[in-house]
Amino acid sequence: MRKAVIPAAGLGTRFLPATKAMPKEMLPVVDKPAIQYVVEEAVRAGLTDVVMITGRNKRALEDHFDREPFLEQTLAAKGDHAKLAAVQESSSLADLHYLRQGDPKGLGHAVLRARAHVGDEPFAVLLGDDLIDEHDGVLEEMARIQDLTGGSVVALMEVEPEQISSYGCADIAASEVGGPLRIRGLVEKPEPSRAPSNLAVIGRYVLHPRVFDVLEQTPPGRGGEIQLTDALQTLAVSEGEGSGVYGVIFRGRRYDTGDKLSYLKAVMTVALERDDTGPGLREWLKGVLTPTN
16 A cells, blocks of 8 residues: 545634635644644655645645745754754655645545556545644554455544444454454444444545445435545445455544544643653743642
8 A cells, every 4th residue: 555645634723713715734733733743743654655635725734744845944044053963854745646626525535536646456535634743653453454454444533422423433343352343334423322433534535446336326424524434334234345344443542633622632642752852841831720829
């Protein structure tokens, strides 16, 4: 597997007015935009061909991953080699391509737009506002399961039962000890009382290309949008090549950078773990959090 699709066409309304003129994916996590962490995750998993599905007002994404000769020359002239390396890194991560989604018809439609680029091979989908801690990778294990089973694989995370209505939810079939986790059904944002489990689908997928044929025939579902969950439900109960959906339970650190509180947690976590910001921030937090008389 060498190709990744990153849907990044959302409006980011939860962060208005900050995202009125700036893509939500460009919100900084310390000194890198959130989207760069996602691309870096793909590259660490061996995915070197990345296509972003974008929309209007997303030009900043392309500019960020492009060269900026004048800035590079200025930094080189100043002898600021650390900043120069950081700037050049973002433009040399992977072979990046960009496609406009056009009509905002949902995640399934965004993935379908990548069909001509992906072709007839398994590929990964990484949601642009889901940030996985770099120490807690999951794509490599998902790729292994896809290669083993020949189906599609989703990343799952245990959530509190009352939170499941914010996610796609997996109904897990009994599986052999040590064998892959087979999914027999997926429900998009169920009411907690009707949820088959507390296993939520998070923003990482490794998909067989048969998903494109299914998406072509998938009618609009919840919210009037073409849901990737609905296409995976079809694959879960189908037969033949590319059928079957499997799950990998992720127990690491994950942040939804489209949610204000989760975004702030991501910023604080990254800042606390860095040598240049951690010590000072930790000392400041002690003062802020220590009760005063």
